[in-house]
Structure formats: structure tokens, C-alpha cells
Amino acid sequence: MNPPVQAAPASVPLLDLRRQYDGIREEVLAAIARVCDSQGFILGPEVEALEREIAALTGAAGAVGCASGTEALWLALAAAGVQPGDSVITTAFSFFASASAIVRAGATPVLMDIDPGTFNLDATLVRERIRTRRPENLRAILPVHLYGQCADMDAFQQIAEEFKVAIVEDAAQAIGAQWRGRGAGSLGVTAAFSFYPTKNLSAYGDAGMVTTTRSEMAEHMRRLRNHGSPRRYYHDEFGWNGRMDAIQAAVLRVKLAHLADWNRGRQQHAATYDRLFAEVGLTSSSTAGASPIRLPVRSPLATHVFHQYVIHAARRDELRQFLTDRKIGSEIYYPFPLHLQPVFSYLGLKAGDLPVAEQAAREVLALPMFPELTEVELRRVVEAIAEFYS
Numbered sequence: 001m002n003p004p005v006q007a008a009p010a011s012v013p014l015l016d017l018r019r020q021y022d023g024i025r026e027e028v029l030a031a032i033a034r035v036c037d038s039q040g041f042i043l044g045p046e047v048e049a050l051e052r053e054i055a056a057l058t059g060a061a062g063a064v065g066c067a068s069g070t071e072a073l074w075l076a077l078a079a080a081g082v083q084p085g086d087s088v089i090t091t092a093f094s095f096f097a098s099a100s101a102i103v104r105a106g107a108t109p110v111l112m113d114i115d116p117g118t119f120n121l122d123a124t125l126v127r128e129r130i131r132t133r134r135p136e137n138l139r140a141i142l143p144v145h146l147y148g149q150c151a152d153m154d155a156f157q158q159i160a161e162e163f164k165v166a167i168v169e170d171a172a173q174a175i176g177a178q179w180r181g182r183g184a185g186s187l188g189v190t191a192a193f194s195f196y197p198t199k200n201l202s203a204y205g206d207a208g209m210v211t212t213t214r215s216e217m218a219e220h221m222r223r224l225r226n227h228g229s230p231r232r233y234y235h236d237e238f239g240w241n242g243r244m245d246a247i248q249a250a251v252l253r254v255k256l257a258h259l260a261d262w263n264r265g266r267q268q269h270a271a272t273y274d275r276l277f278a279e280v281g282l283t284s285s286s287t288a289g290a291s292p293i294r295l296p297v298r299s300p301l302a303t304h305v306f307h308q309y310v311i312h313a314a315r316r317d318e319l320r321q322f323l324t325d326r327k328i329g330s331e332i333y334y335p336f337p338l339h340l341q342p343v344f345s346y347l348g349l350k351a352g353d354l355p356v357a358e359q360a361a362r363e364v365l366a367l368p369m370f371p372e373l374t375e376v377e378l379r380r381v382v383e384a385i386a387e388f389y390s
């Protein structure tokens with residue numbers, strides 16, 4: 001008897017967290033019950049256990065749980081020594097928090113252009129900028145591992161040594177990613193992770209984590225996330241309430257046990273997308289290719305965890321509407337580069353100044369990507385894109 005032919009799905013969501021929940025429901029509810037039974041809701045043993053597990057996963061010397069990825073970025077910058085009056089170089093093509101956290105630390109973001117292949121901060125431009133026009137009081141560089149692929153950390157580590165600046169990783173989208181076999185989160189002095197519900201490792205609310213390669217910085221961040229307080233009701237510096245909830249830590253610990261499998265699932269889907277796009281003749285992965293789309297470029301030294309599978313697409317907005325009409329999810333990360341956000345007008349950059357980031361903002365499109373997707377769904381996405389360009 002022939003196997004039943006699977007009908008094309010009526011819709012393909014960008015992300016469907018319910019499928020993940022269905023697989024871990026009992027474990028998650030038991031973990032939440034454990035916290036409720038303990039009546040300890042903030043920090044405590046669940047957070048401490050998660051901190052140890054994330055330090056082990058990333059290869060960092062220490063990890064500190066906090067309230068969000070945004071909070072983690074601020075802690076990472078403050079612990080790395082960024083102070084009011086400093087400058088920090090970062091990418092113009094990221095989520096807003098990569099740059100707003102620099103402002104919150106009292107410093108000035110220096111927004112720079114990206115590599116057209118990986119969409120990550122362009123290390124060659126950064127080196128040239130520091131060599132020729134070093135920003136005043138440059139304290140740190142904050143590369144973002146966008147979409148789950150590490151920025152060129154060989155180059156940034158060399159720049160850090162040569163010019164005596166700190167590297168702070170924005171690893172919000174890159175839990176489990178590696179560079180030359182070393183974990184994101186152990187490649188700078190400090191690093192920030194987000195556990196926002198859409199992330200590869202995600203909480204049931206807001207949560208984040210900072211990691212560091214220096215134990216003394218872990219202790220500093222532990223104090224900063226709790227009002228700068230080394231002991232109860234005693235304060236020798238200004239901190240904030242950036243603590244992690246125990247319920248979030250308990251949920252995250254359940255999910256952490258599945259992360260390697262889930263990241264593998266994402267990598268397999270990325271490979272399947274590549275194969276299916278090749279089958280329909282949309283294969284070019286070079287920037288100069290004739291294909292109307294360009295597939296994600298992998299750096300040979302990076303292990304990409306495909307938080308997002310993002311293509312460059314000609315007539316991107318029309319394509320997106322075409323997919324929406326067919327109930328296929330997609331998203332634009334990010335439609336406006338940071339230097340063109342009204343709030344950053346004081347930095348004095350204008351349209352045309354960072355052309356690669358501006359072009360990316362016009363052309364990128366994220367396709368459905370989560371571990372539980374089926375090949376039939378991936379095929380539906382690819383066939384719809386092929387139909388659009390036919």
C-alpha cells in the first residue's frame with residue numbers, strides 16, 4: 001500500500017509555540033508547581049541552577065540571570081566598564097535594544113554598517129574607523145550575533161587587543177551558537193542573552209542572562225541587578241532591579257534540556273529550505289547572483305543556530321503580501337536601520353550613510369522557522385515563493 005500523500009497545509013505560521021508546549025506541557029507545569037510549592041519567587045535555587053547550566057553551555061566563567069535581554073545588555077556594558085561619556089561601536093542593523101542599552105549606560109552609540117553576506121557588524125569597517133577616526137572615549141565594541149550566527153569574532157578579538165577596547169556580545173538571538181567551536185557568550189568579556197518568548201530558548205514571560213569570561217565581573221553584575229547591593233539594605237553603587245523570576249528559571253531549565261535538539265531541528269530546516277529553493281531554481285547564494293532571492297550566507301567558522309532563516313528578496317514587500325494572502329507567515333527584521341530611527345537623529349547620521357544596512361532593511365524577509373515545522377510546510381513556503389517569481 002502506498003503511504004498517504006500529505007495535502008499541502010492551509011497555512012504556515014512564522015512561529016507556533018503551541019507545538020513546543022504540547023511536547024513539554026507536563027514537565028513545564030511540574031516545574032512551575034515546584035516553584036509555587038517553594039513560595040520563593042525571585043532569584044533563589046532555580047535561578048542559581050540555571051546560571052550554572054548556562055555557564056556550562058556557553059563555556060563562560062559565570063552567568064547571571066536577569067529580567068530581560070535588554071537588562072542583560074545594560075549589565076554587560078556596565079560590567080565591561082562603559083560609563084557616561086564613553087562611546088561604544090555597534091551595528092546599525094539590529095533590534096533597538098542593542099543601541100538603546102548603550103544610551104542607558106550613559107554612553108554614545110557609534111552605529112556602523114554591516115557585512116552584506118552575514119548582516120553582522122562589518123569588522124573591516126570598524127577597524128578602519130578606529131584607525132582613522134577613533135571615536136572619543138571608545139570603551140567597547142558590541143557585535144550582535146544576528147539571526148543566530150556569530151559575528152566575525154576572530155577579527156573583533158584582534159581589534160580589541162590592538163586598540164584596547166572591550167568586546168561585549170549581543171548574543172540575544174544566538175544561544176547555542178558557536179565560533180570555531182567556542183560558545184557565543186564566551187567570546188567577549190561579557191555577553192547578553194534574551195529569553196523573550198520567540199527566542200530559541202524562551203521563557204513564559206520576560207527573562208535574560210549575562211555571561212562573562214571574568215569571575216569578578218559576574219559578581220559585579222550580580223550586585224548591579226539587585227540595586228548595586230552587596231548585602232541587604234547596603235548600597236555602594238547604583239544598580240537597578242533587574243532580577244530574574246524563579247518561575248522563568250524553572251521553565252527555562254526544562255527547555256534547556258531540549259535546546260540542542262531544537263537547534264539541530266532548526267539547522268535541518270535551514271538545509272531543507274536551501275535544498276528546496278535549489279529544486280525550484282532559486283539557488284543563488286552570492287550577492288551578485290541573478291536569482292531574485294539570496295539565501296542565508298553561513299560563515300565557515302560559525303555554527304549558525306537559525307533563530308531566523310532570512311532571505312534577501314527582490315520586490316520584498318510584494319512578496320510578503322503574496323505570502324500573507326496565502327496564510328504564510330513572514331516578518332521583517334528590521335524594517336528601519338537604527339541610524340534612521342528618529343530617536344537617534346542626534347547622532348547626525350542620515351539616509352545613505354550606511355548603505356548596506358539600509359539595503360538590508362529594504363530587502364530582508366524572515367521565513368517560518370521553528371523546530372516543529374514539517375517538510376510539507378517548508379515545501380509550501382518555497383513553492384509559494386517560486387510561484388511569486390514565476
Ligand SMILES: Cc1ncc(COP(=O)(O)O)c(C=O)c1O
Pocket residue numbers: 068069070071073094095097098144170172173193194195196206207208
Ligand atoms: C539582538 C537583540 N538584542 C536585544 C534584545 C532584547 O531582548 P529582550 O526583548 O529580552 O529585552 C533582543 C530581543 O528582543 C534582540 O533580538
